[in-house]
Amino acid sequence: MTLATLAQVLRPANALGYAVPGLVCLGWEDMRAYVAAAEAERAPVILQAGPGCRAHTPLPILAAMFHHLAETASVPVVLHLDHGYSLDDCRAALDLGFTSVMVDGSNLPLAENIALTAAVAKIAHAAGASCEGEIGFVGYAGGAASAGTDPKDAARFAAETGVDAMAISVGNLHLQQSAGAGIDLDRLRAIEAATAVPLVIHGGSGVPLGQRATLAATSRIAKFNIGTELRMAFGAALRDGLARDPDQFDRIALLRGTEAAVTEAARAVMRNLGASGRA
Template sequence: MPLVTMKEVVARADHAGYGVGSFNVVSMQTIMGAIKAAEDANSPIILQAAEVRLKHSPLNLLGPMMVEAARKAKVPVAVHLDHGSQLEIIKQALAMGFTSVMYDGSHLPLEENIKKTREVIKLAKEYGASTEGEIGRVGGSEDSSEDIEMVITQVKDASSFFQHTGVDTLAVAIGNVHGIYKSEPKLQFQRLMEIKQAVGIPLVLHGGSGLTNSDFRRCISCGIKKINVQTATLTNVVRKVRSLLSETKEVDYFTYHQCVIDAAYESVGSHIEAFQSGNQA
């Protein structure tokens, strides 16, 4: 199955009414677990690397593994740079074979966000890659280092942003937050439907970890077609490794290695089921 663009997989999901999981990976083991889960479920997926996490998982090492894993997969897999902010890193990802990039200008005034997103779109088109933008601001931060205040996406801003950029997908803030939810999520489904009606393109949900299957499916029915997952996967890895070390006195490296793969596999598989993308490859 060839490496595909993010636009291809979400367009099909938008037409058929399911969601595509976009799974942050940080190592060879998490890549292997995610791909195996997608293949076993016959589901398209997106592998993504968050710019802020590259200090732990350097792009020059992680990126080629992601691209090669996608190329060899038995199901459609897109490779995406998440929350890109530095043009040089975005260029590196595209040159490496990433088929999608996000420029996150959500912290900027609308006009400047539009201007910088257009620059990234122009660059991505040179590589035949898809693009994601963001309007509004999702609470928290991608690496949980900041308690960023949420800014709910305004319909008029989303509409203006799309009209002036033509971005392929749009990340929105409707009460979702990065990382662990500190209280019960209060998602604004009516706002989500209004945004979808205004822009027409597939929408993106950041902060997927911690939502219920019912939340996910309602978001999908209201226009979300790409759903980002990171915290749930990494939390499951830590939980499974702790359990392994507590239950077994002596653990060799390769037992640990397989434990990480299995933990990623389990988390990705459960989200594929929640998003109803199984047997859609």
């Protein structure tokens, strides 16, 4: 088994100038493709169970799937709960053997966000796991607007919560289907100057590839969450398979047919972030 915590994969990334992909999982086919990509690239990988995934598949089932994949992998695999919204959400994941939990109190007043995140970090560390928190608010393409991270708030948040990683809002957006304007470098550098914790970018699919690679190599961003571009690769492969064989109705054959394309897309993410050859 190659189970790893978030801290165990992000510290070397910061020290050596690369970033680790946090890959958003929705089902067996994509999570298996992500581990296959990590094996092929000799890269660490973070498997993420977010709210959409958990609404579709019960958390104990996801935990079993993640554990099975980690047990058969030879590269570090982090089992990560993404966007847990309460202490109970995160405790449930830790009880099931997740090695990392992200608690999202970003919509709360600062003091409440700090209190919630500190409580989650305490139980995560007691379980031998890691904790990621979020300061500022990362919005959604076509949805809720972002609130940029204040560097002074980030400094207080990092100091008072004890998180192992800190998600920040610096121009990034969830659910972008194409590259956006990119990261606000001035805000990022101010946050880096005020804190020492590894940083996380949610909505990494919307960050231009060139900037993603540069920031992975030259900033304290150690984790990029990538979901939308991989879901798009899955959808394109599924549509292609249906077009090639319109009489096919077997769901296993249809879904298995997406794995090669998703694996290659995930490999490209790992190469872009400099994670290849790091395991």
